[in-house]
Amino acid sequence: MSQPVNAVLHEIHIHPVKSLTGCAQGSATVEPWGLAGDRRWMLVDETGKAVTQRQHARLALAAAQPLPCGGVRLSAPGLEPLTVTVPEPVGTIGVQLFRDKIDVIPAGPAADAWFSAYLGAAVRLVHLDDPAVRRPVNPKYARPGDTVNLADGYPLLLTTLSSLDALNSLVARGDLPEEGPLPMDRFRPTVVVSGTPPWAEDGWSRIAIGAVVLRVAKACGRCVITTIDQRTSERGREPLRTLALHRRVDNDLPFGQNLIPEGTGVLHVGDPVHILE
Numbered sequence: 001m002s003q004p005v006n007a008v009l010h011e012i013h014i015h016p017v018k019s020l021t022g023c024a025q026g027s028a029t030v031e032p033w034g035l036a037g038d039r040r041w042m043l044v045d046e047t048g049k050a051v052t053q054r055q056h057a058r059l060a061l062a063a064a065q066p067l068p069c070g071g072v073r074l075s076a077p078g079l080e081p082l083t084v085t086v087p088e089p090v091g092t093i094g095v096q097l098f099r100d101k102i103d104v105i106p107a108g109p110a111a112d113a114w115f116s117a118y119l120g121a122a123v124r125l126v127h128l129d130d131p132a133v134r135r136p137v138n139p140k141y142a143r144p145g146d147t148v149n150l151a152d153g154y155p156l157l158l159t160t161l162s163s164l165d166a167l168n169s170l171v172a173r174g175d176l177p178e179e180g181p182l183p184m185d186r187f188r189p190t191v192v193v194s195g196t197p198p199w200a201e202d203g204w205s206r207i208a209i210g211a212v213v214l215r216v217a218k219a220c221g222r223c224v225i226t227t228i229d230q231r232t233s234e235r236g237r238e239p240l241r242t243l244a245l246h247r248r249v250d251n252d253l254p255f256g257q258n259l260i261p262e263g264t265g266v267l268h269v270g271d272p273v274h275i276l277e
Contacts, residue, residue: 154258210271221252
């Protein structure tokens, strides 16, 4: 496989609360289950099922700033900010994230009331206290012992600037050019790489970002969240319309690659990216 010229880590993002807006980082620690501080919190409904922008697009306008202690500072239009500390690791409850049943810790009534008022629906905020044991990665794409935080399925998600440019070119030539160009935040990646040819990541199986080696598990099939403007919460039809026309693989509409760390370390914006396999 040819080595891309000047491939570098262009951006790092974490999303402390699943489906809330992300936070750009200059550096981040890679833990076995994902980036430190990424997706350790999420919302669930009264039945214990995960609540995301799929059900409430308005979550795009809410933000969670990570705090040094592992807590979060919540903010949203129309509400006073709220600081939530990491709850004591006692009294787990079972919740469901897609097909996975996970034991988590309730954040407490103040956080529940805050989010319920914002969404106009009864929800609870929960915390993943121990990713090392709570949630294994899909064994079809993982090795024994691989675990993941509260991301959709894998510890890290990689996208590239060149592939976004290529996708936006397709959108511009399609039936809904007014919906483009799409920003990268539609795809909610943890790491963004520059300096590669468009769609080159489709052929990778193992990479190194700086000193951290990561295995490419599978392409990321895209969902309706990518059609939500993360700045307004309005829904459109792109990029799913264009992905369906030009990128469909069986029942998936892929954009980006899911990664599993083979070790831990610290990533820095500007780190070189090497394609190992």
